[in-house]
Amino acid sequence: MIQALRHQLRHLDGAILALLDERARLLLHTSITDPLRRAAVDDILRRHTGPFPADGVTDVFAAIDRHCDTFSLEEQP
Amino acid sequence: MIVRLVHGTTEETVRDLQESLEREGLRVLRSRERSRPILALAGKMPKGLVESLTSRPDVEDVTKPMGELLLVARSMRERPSVVDVGSVKVGGGTVVVIAGPCSVEGREHVLSVARQVRDAGAHLLRGGAFKPRTSPYQFQGFGVEGLRQLKDAGEATSLPVVSEIMDAADLPAFLEHDIDCLQVGARNMQNFSLLKAIARAGKPVLLKRGLAATVEEWLHAAEYLAEGGCERILLCERGIRTYEKATRNTLDLTVLPLMREWTHLPLLVDPAHAAGIARIIPPLSRAAIAAGADGVAVEVHENPAEARSDGPQALLPAELVHLVAESRVMAAATGRSLHAPSRG
Numbered sequence: 371m372i373q374a375l376r377h378q379l380r381h382l383d384g385a386i387l388a389l390l391d392e393r394a395r396l397l398l399h400t401s402i403t404d405p406l407r408r409a410a411v412d413d414i415l416r417r418h419t420g421p422f423p424a425d426g427v428t429d430v431f432a433a434i435d436r437h438c439d440t441f442s443l444e445e446q447p
Numbered sequence: 448m449i450v451r452l453v454h455g456t457t458e459e460t461v462r463d464l465q466e467s468l469e470r471e472g473l474r475v476l477r478s479r480e481r482s483r484p485i486l487a488l489a490g491k492m493p494k495g496l497v498e499s500l501t502s503r504p505d506v507e508d509v510t511k512p513m514g515e516l517l518l519v520a521r522s523m524r525e526r527p528s529v530v531d532v533g534s535v536k537v538g539g540g541t542v543v544v545i546a547g548p549c550s551v552e553g554r555e556h557v558l559s560v561a562r563q564v565r566d567a568g569a570h571l572l573r574g575g576a577f578k579p580r581t582s583p584y585q586f587q588g589f590g591v592e593g594l595r596q597l598k599d600a601g602e603a604t605s606l607p608v609v610s611e612i613m614d615a616a617d618l619p620a621f622l623e624h625d626i627d628c629l630q631v632g633a634r635n636m637q638n639f640s641l642l643k644a645i646a647r648a649g650k651p652v653l654l655k656r657g658l659a660a661t662v663e664e665w666l667h668a669a670e671y672l673a674e675g676g677c678e679r680i681l682l683c684e685r686g687i688r689t690y691e692k693a694t695r696n697t698l699d700l701t702v703l704p705l706m707r708e709w710t711h712l713p714l715l716v717d718p719a720h721a722a723g724i725a726r727i728i729p730p731l732s733r734a735a736i737a738a739g740a741d742g743v744a745v746e747v748h749e750n751p752a753e754a755r756s757d758g759p760q761a762l763l764p765a766e767l768v769h770l771v772a773e774s775r776v777m778a779a780a781t782g783r784s785l786h787a788p789s790r791g
Contacts, residue, residue, distance in 0.1 A: 388779040395784055396775070 390434065397438055407435070448492060449522045450500055451507045452484040460505055461486075469646070471496065474477055474519060479678065482525050487517035488607040497736075512651075513709055514663050518673035519680065524571040524711035530679040530739075532651045533607025533627040534789075535570045538713030541786040542778040543742035544771050545609060545715070548588060549757040551593035554600075560747055561600035562765035568788045573744060577613045578756060579634050586755040591617075593773060594624040601627070605789045609653055609744075615644035633658045633685055634722070636668050638666035641644070645673025653681040655717065658688045662702050666710055682712050683744060686721025695723025695760070696730055703738040717744040719760040725751065728762060729770050736777040745770065 403408070411431045418427055452461065460711055461484045465475045468486070471493050478485035493650075500509050502505055512520035521527075529539035546569040551557045555680055561572050576593025578586060589596070592611060601608035607627035612618065613635060621629055628651045636657035652672055652685055656665045665682065672680050684703065686696025698721035718731035732743045748754045748761035762770065775785040 385780055388782065389776065392775050392779040392784055395787070398787075 393434070394438060448488040448497065449510050449512060449517065449520060450486045450488065451510070451522065451721045452486070452505050453507045454483050456484050456505045465503075473649045476674075479733075480524050480526075485523055485525075487520075487523060489515075489517060489704070514667060516666055516670055516709070519666055519669045519710050519712055521707070521709055521711050526711070527707070527712045528713065530651055530681055530713050532571060532681075533629045534605075535607055535786060537715070540783045542736055542740070542774055542783055543571060543715075544569040544767075544774055545742060545744035545785045546747050546762075546767055547597075547609075548575075548748055548754070549660050549746045549761065550575045550578055550588055550595050550755050552589075552755050554596045556749075557596050557600045558603060558750065560764075561604045561606060562734045563749075564747060564767065565604040565606055565789050567764065567767040568775075568785070569767065570606070570786050570789065571609055571741075572604065573609045573630075573746075574659050576610050577617060579611070579613055579632055580756065591620045591624075594620055595628060598624045598626060612641070612645060615641050618644060618648060620750070621651070627651070628653050628681070630683075631655060631668075633660075636660055636665065639668075639671055641667060642671040643675050646672045646677040646678075651679035651681065652677055653683055653715065654786040655683045655685045655689065657698075658686070658696060660687070662706065666706075669710070669712060677709070677725070680712050681715055682706070682710070683715040683717050683773040684721075684740075694721065694727075698722065698735075700734055700738045703735070703740060707739060713741040715744055716737065716740040719744070719746045719757070719762075723757075723760050725760050725766070727759065727763055729766070729773060732770055733773055733777050736774055737781060739781070742771075743774065 415424055415427055468488060469540060471491060474489040476487040496507055500506050510522045527538055529536045535543060546564045548557060550562050551574040557574055564572055574597040575598060576588050577592055580587060597608050597610055599698035609628040609630050610626050611630040611632045613620055629645050630653040631669050633655045636655060654669055669680050669682060684699055686698045689697040691697050698718055703714060716735035718728045718735060722728055722731055730747055735743050746757060746761045747764055747767050751758040751761040756762055778785045
């Protein structure tokens with residue numbers, strides 16, 4: 371049971387990373403500034419009904435934006 | 448029969464083996480792949496040949512693919528093949544979206560759709576110029592002028608273009624307009640004279656599954672292309688005819704994982720012609736990618752009610768944007784990624 375749970379968690383972690391990589395790949399080919407980004411994250415939070423804490427969602431998106439900004443800046447000529 | 452030799456077998460050994468097999472009356476075809484020599488043997492196998500081959504130290508294995516498949520059989524390649532269509536690579540761990548109007552309906556129209564296809568992040572522009580319609584009274588396409596308009600729209604948006612060829616006599620027009628990928632539609636899947644003619648054209652071919660064709664028949668049609676010299680073949684499942692009337696056809700995703708075992712060719716899915724209903728195309732596209740498709744082909748129209756063909760199955764441009772975004776998520780969820788978008 372515990373082993374299966376660990377397996378599922380690892381699989382989900384892999385899927386989360388795959389999606390983050392896809393997001394990064396998309397930015398690799400474009401330069402984007404999104405003035406509605408804050409509103410978009412707020413909208414995601416409003417729709418969020420799962421058990422993951424709302425503060426955590428905000429933190430995760432802030433970290434994604436911070437790292438993607440760095441990544442995007444590094445990759446742009 | 449397919450004979451896979453061990454890595455590092457010298458060219459001289461391969462040539463000697465090939466010559467000895469040809470002396471036995473067999474036709475010997477060789478895989479293009481460089482990583483290891485792989486030979487395909489066509490013809491009646493002399494008694495004891497398989498035993499003799501498997502006993503050789505330089506032969507890793509001898510396999511018998513389905514039916515009389517050779518060049519398109521999975522064992523003919525070390526890895527699944529990747530097909531270049533213009534700047535787009537189909538297969539090999541990326542997922543592509545092919546989109547465009549069912550029919551090219553005019554220069555401005557196809558250009559407008561092409562821009563929306565590009566902006567949505569899709570990779571190839573499709574559009575019919577020669578239309579195989581059920582009734583002779585339905586719109587038959589603009590023919591050569593349609594090819595010209597499609598190609599111009601593709602060039603304006605940096606999207607390679609795909610269009611259906613129905614008759615070998617039209618091949619010069621497809622080549623003259625540099626159509627990047629020739630599509631053989633479901634109705635022509637077993638038009639062997641057409642397959643032989645276009646196999647020599649040096650263009651990628653998208654081969655749709657016939658509406659009443661078994662997988663074995665479909666793969667043998669692909670073998671005709673490969674045997675004729677076509678090195679870039681894409682297979683496209685588009686639904687088969689069953690007793691079910693709720694949808695236009697029945698999308699046969701069941702065979703996709705099996706096809707991976709039988710052929711190295713990239714596999715696409717056209718959920719639009721299978722469903723015939725626009726609103727169920729997004730979930731079918733997600734299912735196709737989840738089942739391992741290398742891409743999906745859909746139809747887009749700004750005003751489906753006014754489309755000159757297949758309006759009920761056309762997505763709106765905004766729906767295509769969602770479909771591409773969902774394809775990206777499904778690709779990542781299955782350990783792959785969406786192909787990079789056009790830079791046009």
